[in-house]
Amino acid sequence: MGWRAGAVLTVSLGLAACAGDVPPPTAELGAASQAVLAAEQAGAPRFAPVELQSARDKLAAADTAMREDKRTEARRLAEQARADAELAAARSQRALTQEAAGVVRQQANPPQAAAPAAPSTPGYGSSGGTAGTLGTLPSGSSYAAPSTVPPTTLAPGGAGWGGGYSNPEIRP
Structure with missing residues (x-):
């Protein structure tokens, strides 16, 4: 056992010497x-x-x-x-x-003033408080309204089909 203690002591001294040489x-x-x-x-x-x-x-x-x-x-x-x-x-x-x-x-995106609301134009699919006419297209359209569909007036206020439906060819 003496030689083992000597080896451990030698290794310990060697490590201590290395630590001092940092x-x-x-x-x-x-x-x-x-x-x-x-x-x-x-x-x-x-x-x-x-x-x-x-x-x-x-x-x-x-x-x-x-x-x-x-x-x-x-x-x-x-x-x-x-x-x-x-x-x-x-x-x-x-x-x-x-x-x-x-x-x-x-x-790139400066603050912008609120954009004005798009005006409501009477015509196909119109709503927003004015009476519209089905069977016609907005102005500037290159498509013509079909000749077999008679114009039909929507009720004022965009109420749709209820209440104000009228067809000039059908008499009550």
Whole structure:
């Protein structure tokens, strides 16, 4: 059993030596700093202030961890700061795009005054308070009314077939 304990001790010391040799996360800190600047330029102070502040706080904590020689913690915080800054930039770009789309939509469809109601013209299928005549078509039509259908007057008010039906060829 002595050799097993020696092997475990050797492995443990080897891992501890590797943990002490963690390279400084200068690339991660630089990337996080650049991401924060990009988010600020993208409008994050206006559109994503919470995410931007989180990124700034984590970047400051990563700098502090780096000064205290806590390289693993500094790397983790720098990566989180970069992710928060990228989220802030993405939300800002989305909000700016939505604003621009709203402006374009408004310019493409300006508010219009209410369109006047179409006048009710007597004729085939007319309704709306005036008496219409079946068997005739609205003016401007290229189709002639059939000659075998006698004109029939609708009752005033568009009441249809009930009440005011009359045919000039049929006498009561």
